[in-house]
Amino acid sequence: MSDGISSELTNELNDQLNAAIELVNSLSEKDLETFHSEDTGEEGPMTVRRLLHRINTHHKDHIQHIIKVRKKLGFPVSEVETNIAEIRASRAYLTSIIHSLSDENMNKDIEEKTDLGNLASVSAGENRYTIKRIVGHVMEMTNNRLNHIRDSIKNK
Amino acid sequence: MNNKSDKYKKSLEETYDQTTLYTQEINDSTLDTELSSKQSVRTVLQNLISEYHGTREQLLWTKWGQGIPRSESRSLIADLSAARIEFISYFLDMNDNQLEQNVAPAEGESAESLINKMLLLEKQLLSLLKENK
Numbered sequence: 001m002s003d004g005i006s007s008e009l010t011n012e013l014n015d016q017l018n019a020a021i022e023l024v025n026s027l028s029e030k031d032l033e034t035f036h037s038e039d040t041g042e043e044g045p046m047t048v049r050r051l052l053h054r055i056n057t058h059h060k061d062h063i064q065h066i067i068k069v070r071k072k073l074g075f076p077v078s079e080v081e082t083n084i085a086e087i088r089a090s091r092a093y094l095t096s097i098i099h100s101l102s103d104e105n106m107n108k109d110i111e112e113k114t115d116l117g118n119l120a121s122v123s124a125g126e127n128r129y130t131i132k133r134i135v136g137h138v139m140e141m142t143n144n145r146l147n148h149i150r151d152s153i154k155n156k
Numbered sequence: 157m158n159n160k161s162d163k164y165k166k167s168l169e170e171t172y173d174q175t176t177l178y179t180q181e182i183n184d185s186t187l188d189t190e191l192s193s194k195q196s197v198r199t200v201l202q203n204l205i206s207e208y209h210g211t212r213e214q215l216l217w218t219k220w221g222q223g224i225p226r227s228e229s230r231s232l233i234a235d236l237s238a239a240r241i242e243f244i245s246y247f248l249d250m251n252d253n254q255l256e257q258n259v260a261p262a263e264g265e266s267a268e269s270l271i272n273k274m275l276l277l278e279k280q281l282l283s284l285l286k287e288n289k
Contacts, residue, residue, distance in 0.1 A: 033188075043184030050184075 024052065025100075098135060106132040180248060247271060 002010065032049035067077050098106070110129045179201075187198040195203070216226055247255065247267050255268045262270070 044187075 020055070094135070094138065098131065101131065106130065183249075243274060 027048065032047065032052070034048045036046045036048065036051060038045050070076050107130050110131075182197060182201075187196065189197050191197065191200060193200065220226065250267055255271075256266055258264050258266045258269075
């Protein structure tokens with residue numbers, strides 16, 4: 001449940017994120033080396049790579065800033081909020097690294113024919129070990145754990 | 157019997173210490189330096205970090221496959237070690253004069269006072285854990 005300002009800011013942050021993703025998605029690996037300026041106070045020139053890096057580190061700086069301020073003001077970040085942030089970050093990483101994959105690549109057999117963690121190399125219905133199956137496995141295990149949480153709360 | 161684990165920990169730490177002699181010389185302007193492997197310093201560092209992350213998962217699966225739990229405590233202690241190393245890494249390149257400067261954007265604190273604050277918190281953790289022993 002979010003109040004007016006936080007809800008408005010969240011929407012603005014999401015819009016900005018979407019615009020950032022659109023821009024960054026259009027970059028090639030080579031573009032990362034492109035020179036922007038001889039920025040002062042930096043070791044070496046400011047490149048596209050470094051500008052992207054600064055966006056990340058600046059977020060980290062001020063995430064810690066807000067965490068500190070919330071503690072000081074008497075409404076510290078809870079463990080539940082931290083968990084949500086970590087799950088969101090993991091899910092964002094996951095979706096980012098599969099987003100650009102074609103169906104062909106999603107379904108490509110990795111052909112290792114070995115088990116990976118608790119993901120068997122060959123399933124009953126699908127004799128293939130693919131990225132699609134790995135993602136499906138993450139979703140299935142997440143669902144299992146969410147159901148266990150629901151059960152635990154219901155039975156407490 | 158944890159003989160092998162202890163031995164490997166020591167080997168990794170010794171190698172890490174030797175590498176640190178070189179990594180502490182790296183700065184942003186040398187990240188693009190090409191090495192004899194034809195990769196940049198940045199790429200070899202990124203590759204090793206990525207290998208650590210991937211191999212860490214595989215290592216955890218060697219435990220999972222033997223019924224050894226993933227362990228919340230190991231994960232927390234690892235996060236704490238990473239936080240400590242990151243903190244130390246950010247002040248290692250500061251000289252004595254830079255460490256002593258009180259700086260406005262840091263709420264008027266000096267790096268030295270912040271290091272002492274963390275030292276105090278580490279000592280508090282140590283005595284709390286000792287009490288609980």
